[in-house]
Amino acid sequence: MKAKTLPVHFDGEHIRLVEPYELEPNTRLLVMPKEQPDEEREDWLLLSSRELANAYGDEEVEYPAELVKEPNPDYEGR
Numbered sequence: 369m370k371a372k373t374l375p376v377h378f379d380g381e382h383i384r385l386v387e388p389y390e391l392e393p394n395t396r397l398l399v400m401p402k403e404q405p406d407e408e409r410e411d412w413l414l415l416s417s418r419e420l421a422n423a424y425g426d427e428e429v430e431y432p433a434e435l436v437k438e439p440n441p442d443y444e445g446r
Contacts, residue, residue, distance in 0.1 A: 374386075374389055375387065383399060
């Protein structure tokens with residue numbers, strides 16, 4: 369079965385689907401708690417993603433590692 373994210377909530381006793389979804393009996397589910405970021409954190413994440421999109425557009429040139437004049441000794445590379 370293909371992975372699918374379904375919104376759920378915990379009512380203190382049971383995990384319940386937010387919206388109806390057809391599940392076969394004995395379907396295995398993986399539930400991962402999602403932390404609710406505070407409003408300020410959401411604002412910072414939105415700002416940073418916008419600015420990264422501005423800084424690195426689709427036409428951005430890929431620079432080879434050979435152009436680095438002073439390597440960062442703490443950088444592990446990829």
